[in-house]
Amino acid sequence: MKTITNQPGNPYASYRSPRHMKWAVCLLFVWAACPTQGQGSATENLRLMGKTFATIAKEVSPAVVFIKVEKSVENQPDVQNFSPFGGDSPLGEDFFQHFFGMPFQQEQPRRSRQVPRPKQRMKGQGSGFIISSNGYIMTNNHVVGDADKVMVKLEDGREFSAKIVGTDPHSDVAVIKIDAENLPVLALGDSDVLEVGEWVLAIGNPFGLSHTLTAGIVSAKGRSSVGLADYENFIQTDAAINPGNSGGPLIDLNGKAIGMNTAIVSRSGGSMGIGFAIPINMARAIKDQLVQTGSVTRGYLGIVIQDLTPDLADSFALDEHKGILVAEVAEDSPAEKAGLKQGDVIVSFDGKTVGDVGTFRNRVSLKTPGTHEEITIFRDIKNCTFTVTIGELPGDDRVAGIESHTPNNLGLTVQALSSKLAKRFGYLSEQGVIVTEVAPRSVAAKAGIQIGTLIQEVNRQQIHNVEDLKQALHKNEDKHSVLLLIKTEKYSCYVVLNTEE
16 A cells, blocks of 8 residues: 555554545545435445444454464575565565465574575465364465465464365465364355445455455456466455455455455555455365365366457457357367367357356366366357367376476476377477476566476576486576576577576
């Protein structure tokens, strides 16, 4: 918030912020527009709204938890921290601007130049909410995903050690569990019926301030291509969300969770009125799989798709600019077996209209492999309906069943280049390791590395397998950058990854 940034010594000066001034002006306008005889009714309506918020807060707060995590990391470079409050609470800038979990604070032990740098303990915090009386809790993957130790604190002051049941980095959903019974539970709502303009409440632990409640409206739905996760369908809200809210619930006026607060758009690190929450229907589907199996299996069609622009729609003689275009159909894929072809326009899937690539991709991914779904396409100036058997999306750890490795602090995961992966990505005559995952806003992401990139050299040393990569990076531990030779389907190039970022 601007006021906090401009007045670092006064974290409670937010009543002067433009956001709060906006509310004051709106309320003043409503008051001025009402006839004199209606001023009592207007005041009473505002009082009733406040009572509604208070009632919801009392009902849901016991089921919202404060999560603290710790992780042990070897040979991490020093991190420059800052605090917008002007105090001693260090907050990492990248985490501050991108995610809500409080950035890791490093405990840096004293050391001499002759002694190797010991492991460092990194701490972070976020929010979550209880979804079963026996201790299952939903939160974000970026809050707990890499943690060695997870602690949960309830509103009544009790603390528990939690175990990670399962995590899904692709959707940023995670489930943890504490050993307790008869816990308060937050009911889950239906995010599909949520409408833009509805009131919502966000509750969590921003900046470690336990059980903070903020109010706002649903600003938009179906936000995709934000770049925060592989599968996105965010609810956008202007309810104030800040670092530490991550994993906490977004609540409707029925007192039910209709979203999981996940990220913000911010230039200052604090709330600027644009926050994102994972729709609860999507999060619940991921949660069910994590609880049952500890992992997530996604549906798969085997097509490359793109949004249908007005020009493309005109060229395909479509009366309405609706649907998505099939740019490629993989050989022997579920889509090819069902009869889909390159150039088809998908207008309906599972009885629901198809509007954009992101939403369609999410819907397919949540289907159970082996199920049969109807898909309607536009081809040759007419609609055709096919029945497709959903396949299973090959996960990064299941494509070839081989070892994966996450290079320390680079933000990417790699696998050895098997013949199957080489054929899939077009590297049949190449050597190296292939990138199977890139963390948003990571060092690798900032350098332009994407899933499917082939790493062939590290500091001019050829890489043939995962072990070569490990050794090359181990030799590079004391340096602040690393030189990679990478290859994509189109070209090879050198990139420098600045590990100090």
